[in-house]
Amino acid sequence: MTELKEKIKARIATEGPLPVAHYMAQCLGDPDRGYYRTREPFGSEGDFITAPEVSQMFGELVGAACVAAFQALGEPEAFNLVELGPGRGTLMADLLRTASLRPGFVAAAQLALVETSPRLRKIQQATLAGAPLEPAFHDAVEDIPEGPFILVANEFFDALPIHQFVRTPDGWQARVVGLDAGGELAFGAGTARIPDSDIPADFRNAPPGTILETQPGANSIAEGLGHRLARDGGAAIIIDYGYLKSATGDTLQALYRHAYDDVLAHPGEADLTAHVNFEALAGAALRGGAASHAFLTQGEFLLRSGLLERAGSLGTGKTHEEQEAIRDAVERLAAPAQMGDLFKVLALSSTPAPFPPFDSVP
Numbered sequence: 001m002t003e004l005k006e007k008i009k010a011r012i013a014t015e016g017p018l019p020v021a022h023y024m025a026q027c028l029g030d031p032d033r034g035y036y037r038t039r040e041p042f043g044s045e046g047d048f049i050t051a052p053e054v055s056q057m058f059g060e061l062v063g064a065a066c067v068a069a070f071q072a073l074g075e076p077e078a079f080n081l082v083e084l085g086p087g088r089g090t091l092m093a094d095l096l097r098t099a100s101l102r103p104g105f106v107a108a109a110q111l112a113l114v115e116t117s118p119r120l121r122k123i124q125q126a127t128l129a130g131a132p133l134e135p136a137f138h139d140a141v142e143d144i145p146e147g148p149f150i151l152v153a154n155e156f157f158d159a160l161p162i163h164q165f166v167r168t169p170d171g172w173q174a175r176v177v178g179l180d181a182g183g184e185l186a187f188g189a190g191t192a193r194i195p196d197s198d199i200p201a202d203f204r205n206a207p208p209g210t211i212l213e214t215q216p217g218a219n220s221i222a223e224g225l226g227h228r229l230a231r232d233g234g235a236a237i238i239i240d241y242g243y244l245k246s247a248t249g250d251t252l253q254a255l256y257r258h259a260y261d262d263v264l265a266h267p268g269e270a271d272l273t274a275h276v277n278f279e280a281l282a283g284a285a286l287r288g289g290a291a292s293h294a295f296l297t298q299g300e301f302l303l304r305s306g307l308l309e310r311a312g313s314l315g316t317g318k319t320h321e322e323q324e325a326i327r328d329a330v331e332r333l334a335a336p337a338q339m340g341d342l343f344k345v346l347a348l349s350s351t352p353a354p355f356p357p358f359d360s361v362p
Contacts, residue, residue: 004033004268009179017178017188020252021161021217024272028159029116033268036117036159049258050155051239051298051339052091055329057314059094061305062237066095066150067102068356069235069349073148079234080149081109081133084141085156087120089113089127095152096131111135112144141221144228151225151236157281158240158273160217162252165194167210172199175211177264185264203248211250215277219284226288229350236290236348242276244295244344251275278344285348293347293358299340302333304357 008026012018018026028035051058066081073079083092092113099105111133115121121137128135138144164175166189174190196204203212225236254261256270263272282292296304311330315323334340347358 002033002266002268004030005185005266007033008177008267009183009185012177012179012185017176017190019190020164020175020177023177023267024161024252024274027267027270027272028161030268035268035271036120038268050087050091051333051343052087052094052154054332054339055326056094056097057307057310057326057329058302058333059091060098060310061302061307062091062152062154062239063095063098064305065237065301065347065357066152066235067099067105069150069237070102070105070108072349072353072355073150073233073235075104076108076148076233078108078110078147080112080144080147082112082114082141082144082149082151084114084151084153085159086113086115086124087155089124091152091154092124092135093127093131096128096133100132106132109133109150110145112138112149114138114141114144141224141228146232148232149228149234149236151234152239153236154239156240157215157218157221157238157276158242159271160215160221162218162274163214163216164250164252165199165212165214167206167208167212169208172196172204172212185267187264200246202246206248210248212248213251213274213277215274215280218276219280222281222284223288225348226285226290228288229285229291229348230289233350235350235355236285236346238281238346238348239298239301239343240276240278241342242278242344244278246277246279276344278346282346282348290348290350291352293349293355296345296347296358297336297341298343298345299334299336301345301357302340307334 086092113135116139165172166175168189172194176188176190178188180186251274252263254263254270254272256266261270286292311326315326332338347355349355
């Protein structure tokens with residue numbers, strides 16, 4: 001049993017069952033035993049591998065999209081280049097290598113990384129030691145300096161706590177984590193009935209047992225980004241796994257040593273995530289005043305951005321084994337059965353003007 005599990009069980013014994021969002025927040029962010037405070041989640045030695053770790057091509061093509069956004073903004077003399085949750089800094093390092101081909105981009109950019117983990121900040125600083133820009137670290141999106149910005153967020157929103165509701169014979173109730181008869185963690189329904197007005201109309205009469213998720217934290221950040229885009233100008237590229245239209249279902253999951261795990265089994269030692277509702281995320285940004293562009297799958301985004309061409313260039317003159325590794329990376333990043341369809345890409349900007357590759361014909 002993990003130390004954090006004992007801590008959570010003691011909290012439940014004192015305070016009562018925890019809403020799913022509170023359980024998720026403590027598992028990931030507990031100051032002493034939280035997952036992102038104590039563990040190295042990324043890479044083969046961690047619990048999962050993100051797209052930037054699969055191949056440099058991912059970050060390079062995101063960099064090309066950022067350069068396109070910079071040009072669409074009229075190449076401002078100064079702007080903030082922002083990444084939310086930069087992981088090990090791999091994406092930004094690859095992004096800057098591509099962006100450096102446009103000297104005006106680097107000359108105008110101020111690098112801002114939003115990262116709350118002191119341990120990950122040190123890793124990001126080391127990864128970017130040879131980069132053309134020195135990062136400034138911030139605890140929250142609200143701390144980013146004023147002015148135009150180009151923002152990237154890859155697998156950031158999926159780690160934000162979600163709320164879950166369950167339909168019971170008596171109506172909708174909050175889904176909670178409590179203790180079963182044996183004193184172990186277990187899911188259950190809260191005692192208070194959720195007013196129907198708090199449930200989207202399409203789902204109010206769902207059958208008993210149906211689970212509905214909401215993402216107020218993610219939507220609040222997206223609305224704030226929309227407000228900043230409308231006020232200061234800029235663009236944002238958000239990449240995450242999720243779904244394009246609001247629906248019911250339980251997407252809360254745990255990853256432990258590269259395998260799916262019971263969400264309640266290893267608090268603080270397993271990564272907890274939930275699929276992102278992109279319809280809700282885009283809607284929140286629109287309420288803030290941003291323009292939203294056509295949704296793309298990750299595969300569509302990368303292929304439209306030149307993934308095959310970049311793979312061919314990268315493989316020129318390489319050994320057969322190296323070329324096979326590049327082909328495997330293309331498959332993993334873009335194939336529908338792998339990351340290609342599971343991950344979606346949302347582009348936001350300050351104006352509805354075309355934003356390649358999102359508004360371009362494939």
